[in-house]
Ligand SMILES: [Zn+2]
């Protein structure tokens with residue numbers, strides 16, 4: 001009896017070997033092709049009785065070949081087994097509706113294949129209903145470490161001076177300063193700008209009971225979200241507020257007055273949370289569980305503190321308001337470490353030298369700074385001088401000017417990079433944005 005002819009149209013070595021090296025292979029005349037055009041040629045010349053065709057055959061899809069076979073009266077009777085590594089319902093349906101005799105999921109072994117072949121020639125091969133193994137091989141599965149699940153800093157507000165809203169600010173965001181610092185159950189918040197409202201809702205939902213809130217200085221952009229800080233209304237929550245020793249009024253007085261009935265319907269002493277005020281001075285170190293926070297004066301109207309946060313693995317500087325090099329408009333490279341203009345800043349530079357990352361403002365384009373000398377904020381180029389002398393390689397710019405739209409800030413970021421390149425530095429600079437989260 002003449003041997004039945006099998007055409008294997010498949011480009012995968014494992015499939016070809018499974019079939020051609022099986023002991024039953026000698027019972028059939030087998031030809032192997034590895035591309036769509038070769039399969040069509042072989043259908044013409046080899047005239048197989050049954051073809052196994054892989055869906056992703058090079059140069060032609062298996063369904064196209066199936067159609068070719070079934071729509072040509074010359075070949076319509078030929079058996080077709082469609083095979084694929086990926087069993088998806090759409091592929092299965094296209095195959096069966098295209099009159100394939102069977103859909104065979106890979107990988108398969110020789111016994112299974114030649115069983116199907118035998119059934120076909122006995123006229124008994126019927127497609128099985130769609131089935132996919134759930135392939136949940138959970139043993140030995142890869143579970144990546146989630147660095148940021150509980151250890152992170154998150155920016156809830158990155159705008160300086162006053163909140164902004166509208167489509168021009170969608171990407172960077174419009175909330176004023178607020179930073180969440182979290183290491184497992186230890187939580188520090190720096191600044192109570194409008195960003196603290198959303199943060200408050202989240203940490204109330206999280207069930208956080210002890211909160212340490214640091215205020216670098218009491219200008220509006222750093223405190224205006226406080227009345228809307230949800231945990232202040234929860235009786236089982238304890239809020240510790242740390243603020244610099246008062247310039248004109250101490251922090252407790254300031255927060256009480258801010259919440260006078262003339263300004264807000266709930267007074268500080270009517271809020272249910274237990275509230276403690278701690279005074280902070282330049283050089284203080286405060287430890288909150290595994291986190292440490294250190295303070296240093298910055299150059300800004302009134303008494304203003306910058307911060308350095310330590311977790312067991314990271315050290316981050318956070319300086320939102322600081323005017324570098326008062327009135328300087330020259331090239332940043334001209335300010336070497338001995339330059340007299342740098343002297344007022346040497347101590348802060350020293351403070352920041354061990355940071356892995358520095359968050360520092362650079363609120364103005366150079367031409368804007370020409371008009372805003374003494375306002376307490378830095379130009380791009382003057383802030384670069386500070387970063388340069390700390391030696392830090394990671395700079396995040398925050399406290400964005402309310403005048404600057406997303407497009408302006410996009411242009412500004414490129415100017416940051418150009419200035420950094422001009423100074424022959426390799427610092428990575430990014431813009432902080434509302435919602436930005438980084439591992440701590
Ligand atoms: Zn500010």
Ligand SMILES: [Zn+2]
Nearest residue numbers: 217219300321
């Ligand atoms: Zn300020």
